[in-house]
Amino acid sequence: MTRRTWTKLVIAAAGATLLLGALGCSQSSGSAANHDDNARATDSPRLDALLAMPPASNDAEMAEWRSALYALTTDDVLAAMSRLREPATGGDADVRRVLHAVAMYGGSTAGAALGTALRDAAAQYLRSTKWAEPRRFVMAQLALTRHPDAIRILADHLADEAVCESAARGIAQIGGDGARVALSRAPRRGACAQSADWALGLLDQGVLGDPALEGKPTEGDAVAAHQKIAALESAQGADGHRLLIECATSDDPELRRGTIRQWAATPTIDRLLTEGKRPLLGELGDANSALRSAILEVLLIRDEPVAPEALAVATTDSDRNVRHLGLRALSRLSPDSGMAPILAYAERADEQERAAIRPILAESRSGNQRLAGGLGRSSEGVTALLIEALTDRLARERLPAILDVAGPNAGERVHIAAAEAIGILGEAEQVPEVLRRLPGARDDRHRAALQEALVRLARRPDAGGASAAIVSAINPDDEAQFAMLLDVLGQTGGDQAWGAVRKALDDPRPAVRDAGWRAVGRWPIPAQLQDILELARSTQDEGAHVSALRSAARLAVENQAVPVSQRVILLGAVLKAARRAEERKVVISRLGEIRDSSALAVLLPISDDPELSREARTAMLSNAEAVVSTRTEISRMVAERVLGRPRAADATGSGITTAGSALPADDPLAVRAQALLEKVAEYEDFVIDWMTSGPYTLENVGAADLLERSLAPELESAGVQWTPLRRSPNTEPWYIDLAPQFGGDNRAVYLWTQVYSPRNTEARFEIGSDDGVRVWLNGEVVHTKYAVRECERASDIVPVRLKAGWNPVTMKVANGTGSFAACLRVRAQDGSRMPGIRVTTSSEVR
Structure with missing residues (x-):
């Protein structure tokens, strides 16, 4: 690839922005169009002062910057969130940097107050804005704090299909018991259920790494990365050019990804590549494939139309990743005229390269008609590739065209691809068509593809008599055909199919008998x-x-x-x-x-x-x-x-x-x-046998105050009703889920039980609650804690003294909003098991 063509591509990366400027479309007007009425930007002098600070160049300036960051309040963080924009509208790169820094430092011990501000602001922002991408961004920052209280905020959005995957990922990233509970309670429908199950799988597989090591800032690398990215907007000339290349091609994946996101969201950074063309061209040799990849990624993120000639040159690059990014850009940014260079590339590609092109075609913005237009006009390999892409796109309306091109004169690969297409795109009425093609199978691969198509069609919920049609097609005198269809019937099931299989077990021909036993071994019903x-x-x-x-x-x-x-x-x-x-x-x-x-x-x-x-x-x-x-x-x-x-x-x-x-x-x-x-x-040793009373509410009294008020069960008022706790079947036994029975905001519930100890002994209560909790043992208050949090095992460890015999325990749980739960475990002082401990709510003991 020549330097001139790459210069053309670089300039194309800024083209859409320059065109908007020529048309008089200002950045601010585009931003306003993406702004929610309920999430308007608010004045924030502290935020503005932080945004105005130049990149730190020494330790003193770094300390000043960090001090300004720590000074941000909930209102300041909410003001930053209110300035977020949808992608490609620009104008929010600076606040994204600030919010990312808030998340990174808010997850540290020194930044605890900053983390609280982030969570409080995020809870308000996520409820008030409708734009999906900014909400996903805020969810990602919440997850970076690794704080259990963020789970509740994210869980409130597991039912929103626009952001449920981001919410589920964030919850899984935080981890812990609260994460499992929140994900297990996600709505069981569509994408929401799939996202929750996927995230639970991540937790089970342990693929999210050590929460203690991830997402925490250091005074070195993380800060340096933020400062480098921040410096891009104000950088100039050759120094800026070198800084961009350093960041966009860094071996540090976080720095590289952050740079590309920032670059894509801040078109003014393009000047570092479009000004001073001589030093720029010197950096764009074949050795700098990482920069070329970055340019293409920026284009893809911006998602703005680009002339196909500027992209087509990427398909001849010496670097495979650059070639594939170029193909993807052609398929998405030039869908009308970009198909020709993609197919031209496919014609000269080997099978391995064509396999990589398949998902690019499947995700292309070119219509199914445009893809189908290449059928029969291309080589056998590319025709097969187009059939596979149409199949991946579930282009059922193109099945007749696929079957037409897979005629008697078509090559083996086309026939195999068409057979796969019939099984995926076809309906039960295509069974006779597959049966017609089966005797003419070119080889074992083609025959296996046709057999798989029959199995898929016969297993459709509306297949009806598909298995019967296959049974009817059996020619008992054709040993090979009989055995072949038995292999199919062994995967479809059904009463008629079973009758044919049982009959085959008594056939005198070994090939038929063996096929019958294979069908028994694979029987699906x-x-x-x-x-x-x-x-x-x-x-x-x-x-x-x-x-x-x-x-x-x-x-x-x-x-x-x-x-x-x-x-x-x-x-x-x-x-x-x-x-x-x-x-x-x-x-x-x-x-x-x-x-x-x-x-x-x-x-x-x-x-x-x-x-x-x-x-x-x-x-x-x-x-x-x-x-x-x-x-x-x-x-x-x-x-x-x-x-x-x-x-x-x-x-x-x-x-x-x-x-x-x-x-x-x-x-x-x-x-x-x-x-x-x-x-x-x-x-072990969690108390799961409880009597309950409530819920109790007071007008205009929040959960924190409600926890401090003495309500009827504490006053031993007449008429207080106690009923057995109804266990939720979808939660782990230690988790006392109060929401199904008592759910609601700003309310309290009392739980009562009795713990038996064989002797007077020192012990400890391991308590969890969502939200506030107060605990009495033998009539004395032993613990009070109000916190907006998820219920986790042993959030609070309280030393207690049990007397010999039965010890009454009362637990008051106050809920602010959302989930409502508690847990209690009785252990020895050192956290080990206590032999002889029993629990009952029996009225006889009481």
Whole structure:
């Protein structure tokens, strides 16, 4: 690529901005158009003074800048948020820098007040503005603080499809029990449910890193990055040119991303590349591919039309990333005339490159008609690529054109792509068309694609008689065709399909018989499970027995139409039908997938079998790990059995009373069992048996004041009603979710129970609340705390003294807004378990 063509592309990056200026479209007018009536900018002298400060050049100036940042109040931060704009309208880069700095420093101990200001301002701003991108930006800053109180603010927006993914990501980034609770309570619909499930998956996988290490500023790198980005707007000449290149091509991903976002939002930075062309050209050789990538990313973020000639040159670049960014820019910024250079690139590309082009075409802004226009006019490889892109775009209206181009004279790749398109874009009425094409399959890949299309079509909810049509198409005299369609029927299911499969099992031809048993092994419908189990018992063929047995075990686990206990019974029957230890091990592993303690009834008797012990213990651990938060005693027993520790007689009814053989400490099962014991310790001894009274409200009295007021249960007033707590089925047992029963703003609820101690002893209460809490023990106040927060385990640790016998405990929880919850655990002074502790709400004891 020549320097001249890259200069043209660089100038194009600023073209749209210059054009707007020529037309008299001022930046301020564009900004105002994106401004909410409910989030108008307010006067903020402190914010304006901070924005006016030049980049710090020494420690003294850095200290002055930091002092000005720490001086910002909630109103100042809200004023900064009110100046945010939608992308490409410009004018908000400075306040974005300030808000990012507020988040970075607000997450530190020294910046605690700044973090509070950010959260309070964000709560107001997110409720009052409708623009999606600024809200996503503010949510990202909230997450950077890693503060549990931000969860509540983000959770209020999990039901908004425009920002639910950002809210869910932010909650997951903060992490902790409150994050799990908030995400588990997200609306179960559409994108909102998907975002919450995805974020819960991130938490489960631990892919968000150590919260203690992420998002915290240092006095060095983070500050330097902010200052460099800030300096871009005022930089000049060759020095500014070098600074832009340094930031936009940095190895520090945060600095690079921040620079590109800032550059995209601040068109005036373009002057660093369009002024002083000689030094600029000297920097744009082939070695500076990172800068060329940055230019293209800026164009994509700005999302403004660009002449395709200026972009097409990027497709000939020596750097693969630059080429692909150029293709993406063509597909999005020049959708009408950009398709030709994209297809030209695809013609000279190899298969690997075409695979990379496929998602670019799928996301192109060119219409389906324009993509379909290239069918038949391009080479075989590019025609196949266009079919794949149309399939990815779910362009069902283009299926006739796809089938036309996949005629007798089309190449193999076109036929395979068309077969995949039929399965995804077609309806059940396309089954005859696929059956017609099947005998003429070019090779195994084409045949497999057609078979997969039949399976997809027959599995459609509205498929109706698709399986019947496939059965009717079977030619019993054509051995190869019979076997081929049996492979399909084994994946579609249905009564008629099962009849054909059963008939094939008695066929004298080995190829047909084998295909029938393959169909049994892949059978997808639990309705035939008992038939399959009987086949496993009765067949004398060892391979057929294994195939049927494994299919029965899989279907037993997947049968969601029956209760867990019934699935366990079915797996027990499959286990009895197994003839060899290897098959029994397969069934035992399936029992581990049940993830319910009821499977222990089957696993316990075989956990000491020398051949099966390891698999049984593994499955038992899986069961116990799945229920550790709800069945702590059983989970502890399983862990101790796996470790080979002796136990006394079991009082829980689990039947786990003896120890297996001991395992070495470094054995993977022993490590899992020890980890399970540690997890059990996190959930044990929470008080979950409560009586409740409320809710109580007072006119014009907020939650903080309500916590201090003595309400009826404290005055022992006549007529106070106490009812058992109704547990929420969707929360972990330690979490006392008061919202379903008592939800609302500015109200209080009382909880009462009794804790039994076998002796006089020092202990501690581990308390969590959302929001404020006051606790009485034996009639004396032992703890009061008002805070706007999510309910977390052990937010407050309170030393107490329990007397021998029953100790009445009352907990008052006051809620401001949103979620409403509490938790209490009784532990020894050092945080360990207290033997002999019991809890009851029995009126006889009371």
